[in-house]
Amino acid sequence: MPGMSAFASALILTGPTACGKSALALDLAARVGGEIVALDSMTVYRGMDIGTAKPTAAERARVPHHLLDVLDPWASLTVAWWLARAEAACADITARGKRPIFVGGTPFYLKALLHGLFDGPPADAVLRAALEAEAARDGNAAIHARLAAVDAKTAARLHPNDVRRVVRALEVHALTGKPISDWQQTWDTPAFASDERPKPQAAPIPGVVLELPREVLYDRINRRVDAMFAAGWLDEVRRLRDLPHPLSREAGQALGYRELLEWLDAGGDWGATAELIRTRTRQFAKRQLTWFRHLPALVPVASDAPGVQEQVLKAWGE
């Protein structure tokens, strides 16, 4: 795993959306001489502030933040790009004698940070489009069968309707001549539990997941979404819509932004739209939780407990 040294003194603070990560991180950063690196796939975009709960200018003045506002909303983003930037940011922070603190809740990026990515080929837009068209034309089963012919192991673990992953598997095979299952040796997934080959050591970055009772978390999510509306979220989305370029696929799928954009040009029941956004945000939190539950390296800490700061510091080994 390249560049692990850049993460040598890093720390992680994660948790589901609206659990109180950012506020806590500010205090923690002051105590450990840290700078914050956003572990987030959406706060990278300029102009997407309210709906992504991006730290404010005042908060950023208190503690330096990295990887915020580094992309125009019409630009695409991938995990690999994020990971490379994160590594560079950490190197920079460390060189200045500070400690990088990853703060955010994008679980896929977190997993990539902890376990690395396999050294395979990046996405090939043209090939991918062709593969997707093929799936649409011949059916999901047909393309899945094609994968089974070249990579039985991966085909067996992917549902035929999981077109996205079937396409990527086919893409990697087409580009490298090797099945993706040969490349994917980095992660310790159950699918490879029986493999004999040695698994690389995961990067030992101390990490904490903030926890909150489900009902409390859901209530905070509902309130925060409403607070975002009150803060002018809809106007922010109007501004994005009036930009010279349309949002990239990645930015356009941000929670709430997608629904608000749809509401702006199709109209409809505002109350229903607001409720849809609250619901989808709760569902996202649920998905985050299933990742966190299965990342044993993370130490759980109750977000609403008195003395959280001390508990997090202790879990970090400080």
Place this chain on the structure above:
RNA sequence: GGCCUCGUAGCCAAGUGGUAAGGCAACGGUUUGCAAAACCGUCAUUCCCCGGUUCAAAUCCGGGCGAGGCCU
């Protein structure tokens, strides 16, 4: 008070005599270059209640309760 319509899971809803579609929500899960995305699984021994007809009723009949509409 009379007439009509309706009552199926948390919500919407199909089914009008042959053994409870579907959607949403909820809950669980997958996740190696779109991940705030995408995908998968589970979820009514029962159809407002009581009685009747029938080999068989959510479906037909009678009564009750509840909701809505119209009339006086």
